[in-house]
Each structure stands twice: as C-alpha cells, then as structure tokens.
Amino acid sequence: MVKIMxxxxxxxxxxxxMLKLIRSREGRIKPTHLMYKANLxxxxxxxxxxxxxxxxxxxxxxxxxxxxxxxTKKGNEFLVRYLQMKEFEGVFGL
Amino acid sequence: xxxxxPPMWFFxxxxxxxxxxxxxxxxxxFLCIKNYKLTKxxxxxxxxxxxxxxxxxxxxxxxxxxxxxxxxxxxxxxGEIVIPLNLFDFISVFYTVGFFIYRIGILFGLYxxxxxxxxxxxxxxxxxxxxxxxxxxxxxxxxxxxxxxxxIILLLIIKKYYDVYRKNEDKGTLILISAFTGLALSxxxxxxxxxxxxIYVTASIIALISYITLLVLIVRILEYGKNNGKKKKQxxxxx
Numbered sequence: 102m103v104k105i106m107x108x109x110x111x112x113x114x115x116x117x118x119m120l121k122l123i124r125s126r127e128g129r130i131k132p133t134h135l136m137y138k139a140n141l142x143x144x145x146x147x148x149x150x151x152x153x154x155x156x157x158x159x160x161x162x163x164x165x166x167x168x169x170x171x172x173t174k175k176g177n178e179f180l181v182r183y184l185q186m187k188e189f190e191g192v193f194g195l
Numbered sequence: 196x197x198x199x200x201p202p203m204w205f206f207x208x209x210x211x212x213x214x215x216x217x218x219x220x221x222x223x224x225f226l227c228i229k230n231y232k233l234t235k236x237x238x239x240x241x242x243x244x245x246x247x248x249x250x251x252x253x254x255x256x257x258x259x260x261x262x263x264x265x266x267x268x269x270x271x272x273x274g275e276i277v278i279p280l281n282l283f284d285f286i287s288v289f290y291t292v293g294f295f296i297y298r299i300g301i302l303f304g305l306y307x308x309x310x311x312x313x314x315x316x317x318x319x320x321x322x323x324x325x326x327x328x329x330x331x332x333x334x335x336x337x338x339x340x341x342x343x344x345x346x347i348i349l350l351l352i353i354k355k356y357y358d359v360y361r362k363n364e365d366k367g368t369l370i371l372i373s374a375f376t377g378l379a380l381s382x383x384x385x386x387x388x389x390x391x392x393x394i395y396v397t398a399s400i401i402a403l404i405s406y407i408t409l410l411v412l413i414v415r416i417l418e419y420g421k422n423n424g425k426k427k428k429q430x431x432x433x434x
Contacts, residue, residue: 113234185420186230186239192367192416194359195238195312 113183115139115149116158120180123159123172130170199338199385201399202392206264212403213260217253219406222413224250238312245307252300259293262286291335298331298341305348309355342385349379370412377405 110118119139123130130138136146150170153159158176162169172180189195201209227243230236306323327344334341353375360368384398 181420182229182233183420185226185416186233188367188416188419189226189230191363191365192371192412193242193311194356194363194368195242 115141115145116153117180117183117187119149119153120158120172120176120183123170124177124180128172128177129162132168132170135170199388199395200263201395205392205396205399209399210257210261210264212399212406213253213257215403216406217250217257219409219413220246220253221250223409226413226416241307241313242311245304245311247304248300248307249304252297252304255293255300256297259290259297262293263290295331295335298334299327302327302330302341302344302348305345305352309348309352338389339386342382346379346382346386349375349382353379367412367415370408370415374405374408374412377401377408381405 119135119141122135122138126134132146132150135141135150136143139146141149150159153176154161156175157173158179160171160173162171224243224246227239227246231239231243303324306320306327310320330340330344353372356368356372356375360372381398381402384394384401388395388398
C-alpha cells in the first residue's frame with residue numbers, strides 16, 4: 102500500500118485558498134459553496150470568515166435574502182501580494 | 196591599482212549597463228522586503244540582505260565608474276590602466292574605496308544568495324568574509340582574481356538552483372538558473388578582458404542579457420499574482 106503524506110495547509114494557505122475561490126467566482130460566493138470548495142468544516146469556516154471580515158478582506162452581503170461573501174479591494178490586493186510571495190518562494194526554493 | 200577598462204566608445208553603454216543592473220537587483224531586494232513584511236519569515240530577510248549588499252555594490256561601482264570615465268584625462272583607448280595610488284589624492288582614494296566596496300558587496304552578496312535561506316552571520320561565514328576581504332584587497336592589483344572568485348561562487352549557486360529545479364520543476368527556477376549561468380559566463384570572459392577590449396564588451400553584453408533575464412523573472416513573479424495563481428500550462432486543478 103502506498104501512503105501519501107499530504108502536507109497540512111497553514112492558516113495563510115487556507116485564507117489565500119478562500120480568497121482565490123471568491124475571486125475566481127467573479128468576486129462573490131455563497132458561504133456554503135465556499136465551505137465545500139475550500140474543504141472547511143462549519144466551525145473552521147466561521148472562524149476564518151470572521152477573521153477575513155474583521156481585517157476587511159471580505160464583506161458579507163445580504164441582498165434579497167441571498168447571503169453572499171464579497172471580496173474587497175483590500176482582499177484582492179492581499180491575494181496578489183500573497184501569490185507573488187508564494188511564487189517567489191517557489192522559484193528560489195525557500 | 197589595476198583597473199580593466201572598456202574601449203572609449205563603450206563608456207556610456209557600460210555605465211548604462213551598471214545602472215540597469217542596479218535597478219534589477221534593487222527590485223529583488225524590494226520584493227524580498229515586501230515578502231518579509233507580509234510573512235515575517237526571516238528567510239526573506241536573509242535573501243533580501245544579500246540582494247541589498249549587491250545593490251549597494253552596484254551603486255558604488257556605477258558612481259565610481261562615472262567619476263572615472265568623465266573625470267580621468269589619463270584614460271586612453273581602453274584596456275588595462277594603472278592608477279598610481281596617492282593617499283593624499285582624494286580621487287584615487289575614491290576609486291580605491293569605490294571598487295573595494297563593489298568587490299566586497301558582490302562577492303559577499305553572491306555568497307549570501309548561495310547560503311540563503313540560512314543565516315549568513317554564523318561563525319563559518321565570518322571565515323568566508325575574511326577570505327572575501329582578502330580577495331577584494333588583492334583584486335586591487337590582480338584584477339581577474341575578483342572574477343575568478345565570483346565565477347566559483349556563481350557555479351555553486353547554479354548547482355544549488357539546479358537541485359531546486361529538479362525538485363520543483365518550476366520554469367521560474369530555470370529562468371533564474373539561466374540568468375546566473377549568464378553571469379558566470381560573463382565573469383569567465385571578464386578574466387581575459389585585459390587581453391583585448393572586445394572581450395570586455397562581449398562580457399558586458401552577456402552580463403546585460405543576464406540582468407534582462409532576471410527582469411523577465413521579476414515580471415513573471417508579479418504577473419503570477421495578478422493571474423489568480425494560474426500558470427499558462429498546468430496540470431491538475433486550481434481551487
């Protein structure tokens with residue numbers, strides 16, 4: 102049997118995954134979709150989402166009884182910087 | 196002091212190449228500092244420190260060469276010149292200090308890139324720093340000693356990033372290896388620059404191509420972030 106060790110995602114990885122998902126869906130996503138697509142439990146999702154809202158990286162948008170999470174300009178900028186950092190890290194093998 | 200100079204028609208281009216190199220290396224320093232601010236991870240600080248050293252070195256050589264080219268009436272048709280060192284003469288002290296800072300900065304900066312992400316201020320690095328100072332001092336008389344040392348460190352860097360490439364198979368690392376290979380080749384050619392002035396020109400142009408390659412890498416890194424982390428050819432899925 103082949104055992105595959107999957108590296109646990111760091112806090113920053115999870116946050117960037119969430120932001121990437123929101124951005125890839127034209128900047129808005131339903132909370133349940135985000136939870137499933139980002140492979141998070143309900144508790145984890147609420148914890149990370151709370152942090153993202155608190156830091157102004159995303160906003161909760163409740164229009165016409167539809168709950169949506171929207172990425173902010175600050176969130177977009179943070180994601181760009183984070184992805185650049187990851188690419189830089191990869192290129193230099195850091 | 197022994198200095199190998201380009202032919203006169205190449206003076207301005209040489210200065211422009213130095214300015215361009217300074218700009219490219221300072222961009223890497225800036226990227227490292229930006230990454231350090233984002234993650235607070237010291238590996239970015241160490242790599243940023245090495246690029247900053249090289250930035251300082253490039254600044255020193257740009258100013259020194261500009262002064263030398265536009266100030267010295269003794270500069271002939273190019274090739275090797277000997278500047279008599281008079282300690283009471285401000286200009287000769289300026290040249291000596293300028294080239295000394297350049298040599299120390301480039302050699303120790305390259306060594307720090309080789310060592311990164313490890314801390315360069317550990318005990319064994321002090322010994323390396325001592326030898327680099329010796330090389331920089333002797334290079335005042337034996338100009339090609341600097342290029343031989345730079346070539347050796349660059350070969351070590353190429354080997355290091357080749358190992359990284361074998362693990363990650365990232366095109367960015369391949370671009371980085373190409374740039375360092377170009378710099379190594381340019382240093383190998385610079386060793387013989389005293390023989391004929393076209394050799395100096397060839398080595399400078401290869402160095403310029405290497406710095407352009409590094410600039411391409413910077414643009415690639417910056418574009419990657421804006422492109423939602425998607426590369427042009429990729430297997431698997433992005434979430």
